[in-house]
Amino acid sequence: MPSPEPNGAVDDRDRDRNVMHLMLADSPWPWSLDEIALELRSEIAAHDAVTRLTDAGLLHRLDGGFVFPTRAARRADEIGLGDA
Numbered sequence: 001m002p003s004p005e006p007n008g009a010v011d012d013r014d015r016d017r018n019v020m021h022l023m024l025a026d027s028p029w030p031w032s033l034d035e036i037a038l039e040l041r042s043e044i045a046a047h048d049a050v051t052r053l054t055d056a057g058l059l060h061r062l063d064g065g066f067v068f069p070t071r072a073a074r075r076a077d078e079i080g081l082g083d084a
Contacts, residue, residue, distance in 0.1 A: 015049045016038060020058065024077040025070040030066035 022039055023029055037046035050067055053059040058073040069077075076082060 011049070012052065015045050016053055019046070019049045019053060020073065020077075022073065023067070025057065030062060030068040032068070033065040036059070036067070 008040045018040065022031060022036065033043075033046055033050060036050065037043040040046045040049070050059060050061065054061050054067070054074055060070055061067050061078060
């Protein structure tokens with residue numbers, strides 16, 4: 001397990017991973033930011049995670065606060081990229 005960093009990077013990675021799991025699980029998307037916030041129990045954490053993942057090219061953001069995984073993110077999940 002990675003050691004915690006003072007800037008909270010481990011927590012951010014965990015949140016990002018949780019959001020991607022939501023997006024790539026066998027559930028319909030798009031997800032609203034409100035739904036993600038409910039799952040993470042924090043509006044700020046949801047907004048920050050979605051922003052990081054969108055900036056990284058893993059999520060698309062639609063007007064109205066909806067997000068869904070990019071084709072590259074879905075394909076990476078299909079082939080098991082990122083599995084430990």
